[in-house]
Amino acid sequence: MTEGIELWQRNDYDGALKLFQKSANEGNIKANILLASIYYKGEGVVQDFGQARVWYEKAALLGSAEAQGALGVLLSKGLGGPRNYSDAVTWYKKAAAQGHVGAQHDLGVLYDKGEGVPKDSGLAITYYKQAAQQGYAPAQTSLGTMYDLGQGIAQNFAEARNWYSKSANQGEPVGQTNLGFMYFEGKGVKKDYRQAVTWYERAANQGFSEAQLRMSNMYLAGLGVHKNVVQAYKWLTLAKLGDSEPALNSITSIKNTMSQSQVAEGDRLVQEFLASHK
Secondary structure, three states: OHHHHHHHHOOOHHHHHHHHHHHHHOOOHHHHHHHHHHHHHOOOOOOOHHHHHHHHHHHHHOOOHHHHHHHHHHHHHOOOOOOOHHHHHHHHHHHHHOOOHHHHHHHHHHHHHOOOOOOOHHHHHHHHHHHHOOOOHHHHHHHHHHHHHOOOOOOOHHHHHHHHHHHHOOOOHHHHHHHHHHHHHOOOOOOOHHHHHHHHHHHHOOOOHHHHHHHHHHHHHOOOOOOOHHHHHHHHHHHHHOOOHHHHHHHHHHHOOOOHHHHHHHHHHHHHHHHHOO
């Protein structure tokens, strides 16, 4: 393994792959996972989800929770072969039983949406909680959403805010946006537009289009910030680039209210943002 990694770092991909494959075929779990990851990402090789499946499955059969969770993802998304929710759930459950947070969360999502399994909000919450209590930010957001909407559990804005705050403070953009919306609406907290802007902006700066759209609305209305059509246009344009349908529908109307110099400044700010977030 060490020699293979050294060859990889020297860009000798062929030599490295041969050594990794030798180790993998000898039952080295790390080598199997490394090979799977290489093919999954297309690093030094042509991206090949089918090969990723092969090597993840070998490691999964050897008991690796990481590989079991990754194999579940490939199976549930139909990457590298036919979509197979039944097998995905099987592997997710094996990984989840070992405490793998990604698998626990992904299982929760399947039960939450009823994808490949009967919809079961109670089971979704069970799996979300398992991952959330281990500090997994996406699961904390998902659990917060269940409390926020009262889905499968009694609606509880305080609990929703608690879990959104945990994920938001880890930088999870959906949690940040949802927390911002709680302050915007005054759900379980005192209405506070400045706090809403704070959390929207953190998510928007990560490229999350929903938060960018909300930032545009705050600048248009002058809520929590000084009214500024140029900033509103900047955030709306960025949301449009992220394929936000509301932004696509609104960009022309806001542009029609602006002078040429305002549009030019807005476009400059968009390019500045994109250049600094490559």
